[in-house]
Amino acid sequence: MLDQSRQWHLFGYDMRRIGHHWQVAWAECLWGDRSPVRARLDEVVHVEGGGVQGKFHAGALVAAGEPTCAAIVLPDSLVLFKTLHLPLAAEDELESVMRLEIMANSPFPAADTAAGWSLSERGDKGLQVELAIASRSAVMRHLGQHHDVHAIDEREVWALAGVRPIVLRGFAEGARLARYQRRLLRIALLLGGALLLLLLILALAAGGKYVRLQQYEALAARVESEAAEVTRQRQSLSVANQTILAVNDVLREYPDPHRELARLTALLGDEAYILQYTQRGRDLRLRGRAEDAAGVVQSLTREEAYEEVADQGITAVGSSGVEQFNVNVRLREGGP
Known part of the structure; x- marks a missing residue:
């Protein structure tokens, strides 16, 4: 069975006497x-x-x-x-x-x-x-x-x-040893004073750094407070820009029907009129009547805002001399 006293030994030294070992080492170093x-x-x-x-x-x-x-x-x-x-x-x-x-x-x-x-x-x-x-x-x-x-x-x-x-x-060796001990004490006091002075210098430097850090933190807090309103306005502006972009995308995908109706009114004049107007995004379906339906289709074809004009057929309306036209129109993307 392991001796309990051996549990306190490390590299041959009794750890219970570590303080005594320390004193002996210093005594040997100095005396x-x-x-x-x-x-x-x-x-x-x-x-x-x-x-x-x-x-x-x-x-x-x-x-x-x-x-x-x-x-x-x-x-x-x-x-x-x-x-x-x-x-x-x-x-x-x-x-x-x-x-x-x-x-x-x-x-x-x-x-x-x-x-x-x-x-x-x-x-x-x-x-x-x-x-x-x-x-x-x-x-x-x-x-x-x-x-x-x-x-x-x-x-x-x-x-x-x-x-x-x-x-x-x-x-008579005691007098010489006493003087040597006083020299050791003076040197220890000098070293202790130098260490205290060094610690004081370090403490002052650390204190100065701490004060400057507090000043920087106060400045940062003030700048952050002043920038909070600017940040909020910037965020609001960003949201507004995103909303505008979304509206523009919707308008590009689904053009305004009032504008297209106004365009058709200008193109057709008084000689033709629209009976049915259907719009799905950029696709228009028109059904109308005019004395010269073919001329109306040609007018629509020449319009730059229209990417494609497809004639679905022209029929005469009885013996009235009026013709009915059916046209599919595709608006040009990004057109006027």
Whole structure:
């Protein structure tokens, strides 16, 4: 059965301690021996003793820079060195682990133990930590005899394990670390102020954009309100045009009978008359009488408004001398 505690592990990290992992990462970034921030902001230390003479900055020997504090390197005869190999999981609790290691490896009483450590290597298989342990009373005797130092907070005390020094805790290193902490605080305040200023600039820019947007929206609303009447009139005009077009289409499809009757009256004159007039669209059917029916048919044929004139026959009406004609007429589309 799956262990319930394993449900909170992701890539080997306990997610319940994610806040602690975050704090450890930041502490290593700002306070670690290989921290790029500390390498930039830490002070130059004048170092002497133990066969070493020079200036150190961020744990490395340098030629330039004005030292602001001093440290004394203990001879190897006063220091117990030990190289520890720890698993990567111990990094989050490295302070606690090293306190236990110091208690386990120190041959001196706890009150007389001065110790320090440095993380020398971090690899895929684990951590390599250099531990230095010394007797506090023996250190003070050495400082008094060889360097005329009698106060415990007068000088920093270092031990040299290989190339990088190890700072023994509990001496004068606290003042330098306090100044470094104040520098970090000032930089954090400057960065915070710059961030706030940037946010203020962005807020002002966004506020200006918002005000302009409100102005544009008000202008758009006013223009839309003013254009509403024009739009309504345009729609009314469009409807009227559509109505006119529809009426024209109807008139083209169904010509006005009054106009055709007036045209026939002008064409026939007083010599002929219409007995029957039938109109279906552009098709006319005429039945009438005249003394010269053939002449009437010819007159209708010559009319430009008529596309086609079909004589359906002419008959005489008794012995009255009057003839009856039947004619089918097709009006010309779009004609006068």
